[in-house]
Amino acid sequence: MPKEPVAVVGIGQTKHVSARRDVSIAGLVREAAVRALEDAALTWADIDAVVIGKAPDFFEGLMMPELYLADALGAVGKPMLRVHTAGSVGGSTALVAANLVSARVHRTVLTLAFEKQSESNAMWGLSLPIPFQQPLLAGAGGFFAPHVRAYMRRTGAPDTVGSLVAYKDRRNALKNPYAHIHDPGITLEKVRSAPMLWDPIRYSETCPSSDGACAMILTDRAGADRSPHPPAWMHGGAMRSEPTLFAGKDFVSPRAGRDCAADVYRQAGISDPRREIDAVEMYVPFSWYEPMWLENLGFAEEGEGWKLTESGATELDGDLPVNPSGGVLSTNPIGASGMIRFAEAALQVRGQAGAHQVEGARRALGHAYGGGAQFFSMWLVGAEPPTH
Amino acid sequence: MRDVAIVAFAQSDHLRRTDELSEVEMLMPVLHRVLDTTGLRAGDIGFTCSGSTDYLAGRAFSFTMALDGVGAYPPISESHVEMDGAWALYEAWVKILTGEADTALVYAYGKSSSGEVRDVLTRQLDPYYVGPLWPDSVALAALQAQALIDAGETDETALAAIAARSRAAAVDNPHAQLKGPVPAGEYVVRPLRTGDCPPVGDGAAAVILAAGDTARALCPRPAWIRGIDHRIEAHSLGVRELTRSPSTRLAAERAGAFERPVDTAELHAPFTSQEVVLRKALGLDDSVTVNPSGGALAANPVMAAGLIRLGEAAARIHRGESDRALAHATSGPCLQQNLVAVLEGESAHA
Numbered sequence: 001m002p003k004e005p006v007a008v009v010g011i012g013q014t015k016h017v018s019a020r021r022d023v024s025i026a027g028l029v030r031e032a033a034v035r036a037l038e039d040a041a042l043t044w045a046d047i048d049a050v051v052i053g054k055a056p057d058f059f060e061g062l063m064m065p066e067l068y069l070a071d072a073l074g075a076v077g078k079p080m081l082r083v084h085t086a087g088s089v090g091g092s093t094a095l096v097a098a099n100l101v102s103a104r105v106h107r108t109v110l111t112l113a114f115e116k117q118s119e120s121n122a123m124w125g126l127s128l129p130i131p132f133q134q135p136l137l138a139g140a141g142g143f144f145a146p147h148v149r150a151y152m153r154r155t156g157a158p159d160t161v162g163s164l165v166a167y168k169d170r171r172n173a174l175k176n177p178y179a180h181i182h183d184p185g186i187t188l189e190k191v192r193s194a195p196m197l198w199d200p201i202r203y204s205e206t207c208p209s210s211d212g213a214c215a216m217i218l219t220d221r222a223g224a225d226r227s228p229h230p231p232a233w234m235h236g237g238a239m240r241s242e243p244t245l246f247a248g249k250d251f252v253s254p255r256a257g258r259d260c261a262a263d264v265y266r267q268a269g270i271s272d273p274r275r276e277i278d279a280v281e282m283y284v285p286f287s288w289y290e291p292m293w294l295e296n297l298g299f300a301e302e303g304e305g306w307k308l309t310e311s312g313a314t315e316l317d318g319d320l321p322v323n324p325s326g327g328v329l330s331t332n333p334i335g336a337s338g339m340i341r342f343a344e345a346a347l348q349v350r351g352q353a354g355a356h357q358v359e360g361a362r363r364a365l366g367h368a369y370g371g372g373a374q375f376f377s378m379w380l381v382g383a384e385p386p387t388h
Numbered sequence: 389m390r391d392v393a394i395v396a397f398a399q400s401d402h403l404r405r406t407d408e409l410s411e412v413e414m415l416m417p418v419l420h421r422v423l424d425t426t427g428l429r430a431g432d433i434g435f436t437c438s439g440s441t442d443y444l445a446g447r448a449f450s451f452t453m454a455l456d457g458v459g460a461y462p463p464i465s466e467s468h469v470e471m472d473g474a475w476a477l478y479e480a481w482v483k484i485l486t487g488e489a490d491t492a493l494v495y496a497y498g499k500s501s502s503g504e505v506r507d508v509l510t511r512q513l514d515p516y517y518v519g520p521l522w523p524d525s526v527a528l529a530a531l532q533a534q535a536l537i538d539a540g541e542t543d544e545t546a547l548a549a550i551a552a553r554s555r556a557a558a559v560d561n562p563h564a565q566l567k568g569p570v571p572a573g574e575y576v577v578r579p580l581r582t583g584d585c586p587p588v589g590d591g592a593a594a595v596i597l598a599a600g601d602t603a604r605a606l607c608p609r610p611a612w613i614r615g616i617d618h619r620i621e622a623h624s625l626g627v628r629e630l631t632r633s634p635s636t637r638l639a640a641e642r643a644g645a646f647e648r649p650v651d652t653a654e655l656h657a658p659f660t661s662q663e664v665v666l667r668k669a670l671g672l673d674d675s676v677t678v679n680p681s682g683g684a685l686a687a688n689p690v691m692a693a694g695l696i697r698l699g700e701a702a703a704r705i706h707r708g709e710s711d712r713a714l715a716h717a718t719s720g721p722c723l724q725q726n727l728v729a730v731l732e733g734e735s736a737h738a
Binding site: 003024025056057058059060061062063064065066067068070076077079080083086092096099100102104105119125126238239240241242244246255256260371372374375 | 389436441442443448449451452453455456460461462463464465466467468469470471475478479482483485486487488508509511512513514515516519617618619620621622623624634635638719720721724725
């Protein structure tokens with residue numbers, strides 16, 4: 001029996017900010033969920049199951065928060081699953097929810113991801129105690145900067161590319177009312193002159209720490225027929241994982257990322273992603289990851305990703321817009337960041353992305369990664385239902 | 389819907405402390421054993437899913453190291469739930485139903501000895517109103533036990549008998565941590581005595597799932613999952629009737645547990661009093677063999693104990709000791725979240 005097609009009929013986000021002191025964790029997630037229900041014109045009673053994700057529990061100092069959040073998310077008496085796959089979790093959570101629909105276990109599922117980093121201290125939440133880990137990784141930037149260096153060395157990319165990405169994403173964020181960082185005075189010169197944090201990554205090329213949540217309502221074909229707004233249809237979705245460290249690991253272009261993208265394109269019948277995909281929401285927490293992932297995801301040949309960025313193709317008005325929402329660089333409630341990529345891809349093909357809408361977007365890719373560039377989750381959504 | 393079965397199960401010996409072992413070292417032999425049972429290698433598996441919690445390990449992303457133990461290269465299709473491994477099995481079952489995988493490896497582990505598990509579990513509670521008071525897991529279970537006694541559903545003698553029966557059964561379980569005659573002991577929190585409480589310990593477990601003919605090829609008598617469902621209740625103890633478990637009842641209905649009687653039930657009841665609640669919700673009478681493994685009162689590696697119930701029930705079917713078994717897992721304070729699966733051997737279905 002073929003799988004049930006999966007449609008996105010509701011999307012809700014909170015306004016992402018550094019500290020939402022006006023709401024509890026429960027209040028934050030409920031805000032996103034209610035907006036998704038309103039978008040889908042559904043009520044809590046229409047939801048068959050809840051799938052929730054977030055990054056490490058230490059970020060809020062709360063163990064297995066789905067237990068406490070069951071009431072706020074209308075899950076009482078329903079099945080509730082809690083996914084955790086590091087930074088890719090927002091994407092994985094959506095895929096676990098989508099599987100419930102495509103396997104016909106449930107018809108309509110609420111999926112939600114969040115992070116309320118202001119409740120605790122993410123820096124210490126990530127500081128792994130000796131002897132479990134080498135003591136000096138100095139945050140995520142310290143882990144990823146050497147891999148950016150390796151990319152530059154390998155491809156000969158000039159050191160100006162990273163600032164182009166940051167300048168673009170921060171300008172795109174100005175068009176997205178939910179984005180965290182809104183800097184109307186942004187200039188390329190300001191990006192380039194920001195302090196160096198982890199060479200070659202400047203302060204202006206790093207993601208913020210945000211409080212925020214993102215929710216989606218996924219449903220079957222019958223549910224999509226009742227949707228008051230155009231649904232986004234899932235054409236492919238996949239997860240891939242590989243170990244953190246091993247001899248031969250390619251941190252610049254991990255094989256798990258390449259395999260994951262290839263699986264999604266196979267499911268969606270995409271043979272030339274560069275021409276067949278209209279918009280990409282890519283997980284870019286440090287600006288240099290745009291050219292790196294352009295290669296990893298098959299949009300550019302190996303060594304050519306930075307040229308695509310430099311050409312302006314990834315600008316909002318380019319022919320392959322990347323992160324029209326402003327991306328992770330502008331908004332990073334860690335556990336939600338992957339789901340925001342998936343949801344923004346869906347908004348694009350529904351034609352509901354407002355001022356950051358890519359005109360005529362019919363197919364869009366949502367991408368997330370996590371851990372030591374080892375966990376990947378992606379989906380491809382389209383304006384039309386899948387034909388195979 | 390595709391037929392999916394548990395075709396292999398392995399678990400560690402559950403021990404009070406494993407200071408000399410990392411989580412990966414504790415898990416590795418279990419992964420090898422469950423794969424060896426079927427002859428499969430990590431690369432043959434269609435989907436992998438695990439359950440664990442960072443709060444036991446005392447570090448973020450503890451599951452990423454455990455993944456290294458699987459040997460995830462070339463890259464694998466993989467996911468993780470921050471829940472008991474029983475829910476990882478549920479996610480894997482769904483994945484197989486989509487047709488995207490024919491086999492799945494599911495594992496779970498927990499090292500309670502790394503910290504004070506009674507204190508650690510208080511961090512599950514509402515972080516604004518209840519968590520700051522640090523009510524520990526035994527105290528919360530004692531509230532439930534006292535409510536049962538006040539309602540006339542049980543008494544301390546009956547609870548002691550549950551403990552004695554479980555630990556007598558565990559004598560035949562080579563992996564159990566606590567077995568044989570165990571004194572009722574002193575009160576920990578009234579009305580619960582040490583004998584009513586689970587041992588604190590470390591352990592790991594793994595199962596392999598397979599669909600249809602793949603399952604038949606991998607196992608002489610697969611334990612078919614006839615139904616599986618899970619439900620959650622409100623978090624606040626003040627809005628729940630602690631002597632009942634409506635989520636268990638509903639999950640069991642959805643899993644088809646009441647369509648025909650079961651001969652075996654593996655219940656995830658870390659406290660004697662919780663077995664009373666679960667038996668009532670599931671309508672189990674004395675004709676059903678409950679917790680022949682000794683249950684969570686004999687070994688309770690947090691985050692693996694629920695998956696072990698599914699594994700133990702399946703293993704009895706594999707061995708021909710059961711035709712239709714019920715397996716149950718729980719999560720959260722006082723049985724807040726519950727999963728029920730019904731497993732059958734081939735002959736029971738024919």
